[in-house]
Amino acid sequence: MKRLLSPSCRQVVNRHPWIPRLRQRGMTVNSAGFTLVEMLLVVIIISTLAAMVIPRLTGRAEEARIAAATADVQSNLASALDLYEADNGSYPTTEQGLNALLEQPTSAPLAKGWHGPYIKKKGGLKDPWGNPYVYHSPGTHNKGDYDLYSWGPDGSEEGHDNITNWDN
16 A cells, blocks of 8 residues: 655655665665564564573573682682781781781781781672671681681571682
8 A cells, every 4th residue: 555645745755865775676665664574583583592592691600609709718818818927927817807908907916017908809808699708717627727718609607518718
């Protein structure tokens, strides 16, 4: 069905630069664009691709959090604690905690050789699940050293998914 345009509308439409190109291709102003079937086909294709890709990516976030917590416990915080120990002759006490890596302790034993902060940000004191890392010095698992761990994804001390600096 052909639409009829008033003469004044035809003049306005004919002034647009894309109208002559449409006519060269055998199209009219009303036939330019996508049909409903074409749009539905695109939506179906995108939905099918999303249905195949999303299930593969969902478990990766938890794996990444576990890897980040393991890196913190085994390497990042461990290195900061080792630097603190090298500067001060001992690790921070349990009471001083990991905050001794950010601010010079004011409780005994005083850290006279403190050259911190030993970590860059305060968020480094929390695991990827938002729980604080647990620190004990001297350690019960690492005698003469320290115990450092995260309660892991379940956030409880009794869980079997705790990330520790000792062998379980």
